[in-house]
Amino acid sequence: MPRDERPKLSRRAWITTTSGVIAAGLVKTQADAIHLGAQEAPIDPTKVPGRLVSELGSRAPAEEPKRLVRAEALSSSSRTPLADLMGTITPADLHFERHHAGIPDIQYEDHELLVHGMVERPTVFRMSDLMRYPQVSRIRFLECSGNGGGVYNRDRMPTEVTVQALDGLLSTSEWTGVAVSTILREVGVRPGASWILAEGRDSAVMSRSVPLDKVMEDSILAYGQNGERIRPEQGYPLRLFNPGYEGNTSVKWLRRIEVTDRPTHTRDETSKYTDPLGDGTVRQFSLVMDAKSVITFPSYPYVLPEAGWWEVRGLAWSGRGRITRVEVSTDGGRSWVDAALQGPILDKSTVRFRHLFDWNGRDTLILSRATDETGYVQPTVEQLWEARGTRTSYHQNHQRAWKIARTGEVTFGLGELV
Amino acid sequence: MRLPATDVGLVSAVSREWGSPLRTAARRAAGLCLVAGLLAACSDGHRGATGGAMAPDEVAVAGTAEGLPAHAPDRFGFGTEASDARVALWDIDVRPDGQGLPPGRGSVAQGRDVFNIHCVACHGPTGTEGPNDRLVDSEQWDAVPSTRTVGNYWPYATTLYDYIRKAMPQLTPGILSDDQVYAVIAYILWMNEIVSEDAVMDAETLPAVIMPARDKFVVDDRIGGTGPIR
Numbered sequence: 001m002p003r004d005e006r007p008k009l010s011r012r013a014w015i016t017t018t019s020g021v022i023a024a025g026l027v028k029t030q031a032d033a034i035h036l037g038a039q040e041a042p043i044d045p046t047k048v049p050g051r052l053v054s055e056l057g058s059r060a061p062a063e064e065p066k067r068l069v070r071a072e073a074l075s076s077s078s079r080t081p082l083a084d085l086m087g088t089i090t091p092a093d094l095h096f097e098r099h100h101a102g103i104p105d106i107q108y109e110d111h112e113l114l115v116h117g118m119v120e121r122p123t124v125f126r127m128s129d130l131m132r133y134p135q136v137s138r139i140r141f142l143e144c145s146g147n148g149g150g151v152y153n154r155d156r157m158p159t160e161v162t163v164q165a166l167d168g169l170l171s172t173s174e175w176t177g178v179a180v181s182t183i184l185r186e187v188g189v190r191p192g193a194s195w196i197l198a199e200g201r202d203s204a205v206m207s208r209s210v211p212l213d214k215v216m217e218d219s220i221l222a223y224g225q226n227g228e229r230i231r232p233e234q235g236y237p238l239r240l241f242n243p244g245y246e247g248n249t250s251v252k253w254l255r256r257i258e259v260t261d262r263p264t265h266t267r268d269e270t271s272k273y274t275d276p277l278g279d280g281t282v283r284q285f286s287l288v289m290d291a292k293s294v295i296t297f298p299s300y301p302y303v304l305p306e307a308g309w310w311e312v313r314g315l316a317w318s319g320r321g322r323i324t325r326v327e328v329s330t331d332g333g334r335s336w337v338d339a340a341l342q343g344p345i346l347d348k349s350t351v352r353f354r355h356l357f358d359w360n361g362r363d364t365l366i367l368s369r370a371t372d373e374t375g376y377v378q379p380t381v382e383q384l385w386e387a388r389g390t391r392t393s394y395h396q397n398h399q400r401a402w403k404i405a406r407t408g409e410v411t412f413g414l415g416e417l418v
Numbered sequence: 419m420r421l422p423a424t425d426v427g428l429v430s431a432v433s434r435e436w437g438s439p440l441r442t443a444a445r446r447a448a449g450l451c452l453v454a455g456l457l458a459a460c461s462d463g464h465r466g467a468t469g470g471a472m473a474p475d476e477v478a479v480a481g482t483a484e485g486l487p488a489h490a491p492d493r494f495g496f497g498t499e500a501s502d503a504r505v506a507l508w509d510i511d512v513r514p515d516g517q518g519l520p521p522g523r524g525s526v527a528q529g530r531d532v533f534n535i536h537c538v539a540c541h542g543p544t545g546t547e548g549p550n551d552r553l554v555d556s557e558q559w560d561a562v563p564s565t566r567t568v569g570n571y572w573p574y575a576t577t578l579y580d581y582i583r584k585a586m587p588q589l590t591p592g593i594l595s596d597d598q599v600y601a602v603i604a605y606i607l608w609m610n611e612i613v614s615e616d617a618v619m620d621a622e623t624l625p626a627v628i629m630p631a632r633d634k635f636v637v638d639d640r641i642g643g644t645g646p647i648r
Contacts, residue, residue: 074588101588114500114508122500129496134486182486186493197511203591205584207511256508264511265574267581271566274635282571282631286638320642374642383647393563 065094068164075100075204077144079168082296082315087342088350089139090171092226097233098144098169100268101204104253108229108237111201113221117258120188127223127237130178133186136220137176138243141317141350143289144169145246145273145394152381152396157415159403163299166400166412170294170315172350175241176224180215180257189259197264198240201255208249209263210242210287218243218348221254244319244348245287246394248273278389289319291378292397293326293353293370304408307361312339317350318372325371326353332365332401333417339368359404365413367401381418512580516625519579523620524601526613532602536587536594545609550588554609569610573635575627578603600624 059065065085067078077098080090108127116122147169151157158166193212200206210219222241223230230236235252242249248268263269263285275283293316298304316326322345327336339353353368369378379387381398403413512518524532533545545553548564555567568578582599585591594602604619607627617623640648 101585101591114505116500116505116509122505123497124500124504125497129498132496133494134490179485185486186497199508199511203585203588205510205591207580207584258509258511260513262513264580265514265577266511267577267585270574270577270635271568271572272563276566277636280634281636282573282634283638284573284635286640288638288640288642290640290642318642372642375644376642377644379647387647 065091067094067096068162068168070165074102077169079164080171081164082168082170082294083163083299083302085296088172088315088352089226090173092173092228092231092234095142095171095173095225095231095234096144096169098247099202099204099233099252100206101202103232104202106201106232106236106253111237111255113238113254114256115183115187115259116256117197117260118190118193119184119259120190121186123187125183130183130221130223130238133178133182135176136179137174137224138218138220139172139174139346139349140241140243141170141172141289141348142241142247142250143171143292143317143319145248145286145289148292148396148398148400149393151400151412151414152384152392152398153390154385154418157412157418159411159413159415160300161412162301163294163296167294169247170317170350172317173225174227175220175222177220177222177238177241180219180221180240181217183221183257184212184216184259187259192261193259195260195263197256197258197260197266198249198251198254199256199258200235200251201253206248206251206253206268207264207266208251209260209266209269209285210240210245210249212259214242214245214287215240242287244289244321246273246289249287273394275388275392275394277392283388283392286395289317290395290397291318291320291323291370291372291376292316293323293368293378294400295328295366295368295402298366298404298410299402300411302410304359304404304410306408307359310357310359312355312357312366312368314339314353314368315350316341316353316368316370317348318370318374318376319348320376321373322347323351323370324373326351327369327371328353328355328357329367329369330355330357330359330364333367333399336369361406363404363406365401365403365416367399369399381414510583512576512583514574514576514625516576516621519576519621519624520596521621522596522600523618524597524599524604525618526601526604526608526615528597529601529603529605529608532594532598533605536590536598537602540588545606553606567610568606569612569630571631573629573632575603575607575612575624575629578606579624 065081067080069078078096080094080096111127113125113130148167150161150166195209195212196215197207197209219240219242222239223237225231225234230239235254238254239252240250240254269285275286277283293314295312295314297313298310304310312328316323323341326339326341328339329336337355339355342352345351371377379398384396384398401413401417403411403416540550541553542548546555552564552567555565555569557570579599582602587593600619603624604613604617607613608615608617612627612629
């Protein structure tokens with residue numbers, strides 16, 4: 001057919017306009033599209049020339065992974081579609097968001113970082129200055145410490161909840177920037193210093209205190225993420241990145257580091273991001289994210305169409321180092337087997353685990369539990385209740401469970417166990 | 419040199435006394451340097467720690483270590499020295515000991531006016547109605563974060579200054595004068611029955627306020643490992 005007469009429509013649009021069934025706009029799922037495509041004999045791609053190169057790529061039209069936005073507000077979050085992802089790296093446009101006063105509009109050229117306090121040489125660094133310093137890249141997870149807060153209350157244990165809604169405040173990227181130790185060496189830390197205060201350039205002026213030991217060990221001033229500049233919602237053009245620490249400490253849109261001899265006790269390390277315990281005390285500076293794992297497949301709302309061989313897949317990570325083991329139970333926690341771990345297993349990064357499972361078609365509960373290099377084993381929710389009481393809102397890293405009903409329907413299943 | 423992951427937990431565990439700095443990494447580095455007789459190379463404890471900014475999974479190939487190379491200069495000299503005025507412009511945080519509080523003062527009565535103009539829309543007429551964070555509640559908090567208020571949960575009154583000056587009101591942050599910030603803090607503390615109706619907040623009186631929740635806060639004691647779940 002002459003070039004000008006070829007349909008200039010996407011595959012989905014083509015199906016929509018050529019199928020009587022879908023004329024009403026009922027194409028909803030990839031499965032629908034494939035099914036109808038088979039019926040309607042779509043264009044044979046071996047018989048028409050394909051699209052030309054382009055400056056920016058895009059996903060296949062049928063693939064539409066999206067962050068979950070539950071409330072549009074200045075202080076809000078969006079969640080990574082964990083069930084849609086493969087491997088360990090989160091595409092930057094699907095990295096979870098947590099902002100406390102929206103995303104500031106910042107120009108690369110005029111952004112500056114002030115480093116001062118207990119230092120020999122208080123210094124202002126422009127981005128072009130920071131770019132000249134020796135560079136580091138690290139693949140590391142980032143998790144909000146509020147992740148999973150919806151499955152801690154015994155009386156309000158959900159069943160119809162996706163892994164995205166539940167644990168989607170988790171993402172993994174290759175972060176690139178300057179080691180904080182390089183910059184602090186440059187300004188000369190004075191004796192007696194033990195903390196820093198990191199401050200953002202958003203209208204919340206997000207501020208967190210971080211132990212000096214930590215930032216000297218492995219924190220970076222990150223300007224790159226998965227091969228490109230950090231996106232605005234991740235802190236463009238500069239963020240602090242503290243591997244293994246609760247996400248809020250990795251202050252975005254970083255404009256200031258003050259070296260101090262004590263924490264500043266900002267609002268977000270006193271009234272927020274602290275953990276009321278059962279004995280009436282409040283745990284403060286609970287910074288490290290303990291080991292955790294989640295099964296991403298099968299999970300709600302997936303329906304297993306038949307019994308037989310299925311691969312249980314998920315992610316495991318620890319803020320204290322490497323994951324050394326992930327166990328999976330397919331019988332409600334009565335027995336556990338080691339899942340296969342996909343290397344490389346990196347420090348403070350997510351690991352993909354897999355377990356081949358021959359489902360017999362009966363009701364069951366599947367669980368996972370991670371162990372890290374310190375020997376710490378991901379606890380049960382009962383262990384957390386026992387240790388912390390029931391009133392905490394952060395660091396709820398307990399084992400999750402999915403129920404597989406004989407119908408194949410998968411729902412969140414922890415409520416069946418507690 | 420890489421530190422055991424458990425040392426990260428140690429940082430918190432040993433830092434119970436805020437004013438008593440314990441830099442595990444630097445001390446370890448210094449100790450190792452002494453053993454190796456390399457004092458000169460380790461004269462700056464943080465140089466040792468800089469070399470530690472690598473993890474085994476990233477240093478398998480010679481020459482790809484993340485620490486600074488041996489021939490790196492002591493200083494690169496990039497960046498511009500920050501003048502005292504430049505530092506003062508941005509150094510706006512306030513600590514529990516009062517460091518960072520500006521001159522100025524404000525009373526409960528003045529604070530009532532500030533609150534009713536700038537705060538009431540989000541926090542309600544008595545600081546309890548919302549829609550945003552509840553500010554007043556003298557009862558114990560419960561499982562719902564919104565019940566953790568200035569009166570029953572905030573450990574330091576100075577944090578109010580640090581936060582309000584930086585981030586409030588949410589839609590027009592920075593609009594309040596120093597006196598207005600002191601005043602609205604006095605009013606919020608009075609609504610929580612922490613200060614009297616004739617109280618005046620300034621750089622002297624604010625750090626002296628003892629918050630009801632002050633002694634409830636304890637430092638994280640989780641350390642990973644095979645011990646009890648904390």
